[in-house]
Amino acid sequence: MSSEELIQSQAQELRRGTVVLACLALLEQPQYGYALLETLDAAGVAVDGNTLYPLLRRLEKQGLLTSEWNTEESRPRKFYRVSPEGSRVRAGLLREWRDLATSIARLTKEIPPA
Amino acid sequence: MSTDTLTERYVHEVVRRIPAGQRDDIADELRATIADTVEGHRDADPAAAERAVLTEMGDPVRLAARYSGRPLALIGPELYPAYLRLLKLLLATVLPLVTVAASAVDLLDGKGAGDAVGAGIGAFFVVGAQLVAWPTVVFALIERTRRDGEPLPGTPTWTPDDLPEVPQQEGGRVAGMVSAVWNALLLGLIVWQHTAEPVRTDGKRLQVLDPALWSGWIWPVLAGLAALVAIDLVRVGTRGWTVPLAAAHAVAQAVFALPLAWILHERLFFNPEFLGTVNGGLTVRDEFYTVAALGVLVVAGHEVFKGLRAARKQAA
Numbered sequence: 001m002s003s004e005e006l007i008q009s010q011a012q013e014l015r016r017g018t019v020v021l022a023c024l025a026l027l028e029q030p031q032y033g034y035a036l037l038e039t040l041d042a043a044g045v046a047v048d049g050n051t052l053y054p055l056l057r058r059l060e061k062q063g064l065l066t067s068e069w070n071t072e073e074s075r076p077r078k079f080y081r082v083s084p085e086g087s088r089v090r091a092g093l094l095r096e097w098r099d100l101a102t103s104i105a106r107l108t109k110e111i112p113p114a
Numbered sequence: 115m116s117t118d119t120l121t122e123r124y125v126h127e128v129v130r131r132i133p134a135g136q137r138d139d140i141a142d143e144l145r146a147t148i149a150d151t152v153e154g155h156r157d158a159d160p161a162a163a164e165r166a167v168l169t170e171m172g173d174p175v176r177l178a179a180r181y182s183g184r185p186l187a188l189i190g191p192e193l194y195p196a197y198l199r200l201l202k203l204l205l206a207t208v209l210p211l212v213t214v215a216a217s218a219v220d221l222l223d224g225k226g227a228g229d230a231v232g233a234g235i236g237a238f239f240v241v242g243a244q245l246v247a248w249p250t251v252v253f254a255l256i257e258r259t260r261r262d263g264e265p266l267p268g269t270p271t272w273t274p275d276d277l278p279e280v281p282q283q284e285g286g287r288v289a290g291m292v293s294a295v296w297n298a299l300l301l302g303l304i305v306w307q308h309t310a311e312p313v314r315t316d317g318k319r320l321q322v323l324d325p326a327l328w329s330g331w332i333w334p335v336l337a338g339l340a341a342l343v344a345i346d347l348v349r350v351g352t353r354g355w356t357v358p359l360a361a362a363h364a365v366a367q368a369v370f371a372l373p374l375a376w377i378l379h380e381r382l383f384f385n386p387e388f389l390g391t392v393n394g395g396l397t398v399r400d401e402f403y404t405v406a407a408l409g410v411l412v413v414a415g416h417e418v419f420k421g422l423r424a425a426r427k428q429a430a
Binding site: 032033034035038048049050051053054057058069075076077078 | 146154172
């Protein structure tokens with residue numbers, strides 16, 4: 001594996017856990033699956049549909065999201081939004097995220113950029 | 115909506131693997147999502163876009179597993195160590211016992227040695243298959259019924275006390291001695307049964323192995339065995355394997371094992387006269403020869419591999 005490929009695969013590991021946080025952040029506004037995927041993509045959080053859609057279901061089952069069918073438009077779509085419990089979890093995750101970023105910044109302070 | 119579009123077939127394949135209660139809801143959402151994605155696809159041709167989108171979504175079995183949270187492995191990582199330990203235990207203890215017992219029962223019943231060996235081999239395969247199959251079924255069921263993160267009831271959790279001893283780092287001297295003695299014994303037995311003709315019947319003395327071998331295939335076998343003894347002794351003396359020694363060992367194993375496997379495979383092994391006199395006409399089953407020939411090759415191959423690996427490790 002070239003170092004470029006190694007970076008890619010390790011970066012994927014790093015990003016894996018951030019999808020949940022990104023969803024909880026974006027779904028403050030109700031959104032349906034495909035639109036959420038596009039928004040995430042545009043924000044640089046790359047995720048596959050076959051990962052995202054089951055993930056939304058799981059978060060709903062865990063009580064972090066609520067959902068509602070919107071039948072006003074020509075195509076009925078399921079809209080997800082963050083529940084009060086989801087907001088609390090998001091706050092906790094954000095705190096973890098910032099702690100982690102601080103720790104990594106401190107750890108890498110001495111390392112010159114390659 | 116027509117029911118034979120690719121999308122419909124895809125949705126059906128996914129939801130039929132999902133608990134009935136969620137099926138309709140997931141199907142509706144999946145349809146809408148696929149339609150949205152097809153619309154947003156850069157490919158202008160709707161049929162090509164649909165195909166591309168479904169390809170992107172991937173195997174329905176995998177997607178269904180993600181929706182239902184079911185494992186995609188027969189036995190997952192949490193149960194696998196316990197599963198492996200149980201299999202090893204069963205195959206190392208129960209299987210040899212049953213094999214020996216099956217042979218012993220036949221012998222006690224007064225049946226011939228050939229029948230007994232056949233019964234042992236039969237028991238080995240039948241019981242061996244069962245010993246692998248049933249734990250696998252049980253573990254797969256447990257994997258599918260237990261809750262996430264729940265430890266397996268009845269299995270002790272691993273502790274440092276379970277660690278095996280580190281293999282002796284004395285260059286394999288004991289193993290070398292054992293191997294030398296074993297090969298020398300084998301060599302002696304073959305020569306002894308040829309010169310002493312130990313089987314007595316009706317005033318005649320017979321060899322166990324086919325005497326015809328002595329004008330042919332037995333010589334490379336004996337030469338190989340002698341070389342193996344010498345190499346084992348050198349290895350004990352030099353306290354371990356070197357690459358040239360391991361290479362010589364590989365050659366000696368080949369000189370010994372290939373002709374022996376050939377002799378077994380061609381059924382040239384036993385003295386027909388001997389078989390005819392023991393137990394009033396002994397027939398040796400074909401399976402015996404096949405299994406014995408394969409066994410010789412596997413054991414020799416394993417020895418060669420062990421030697422080469424140890425030599426490489428010592429050289430490193």
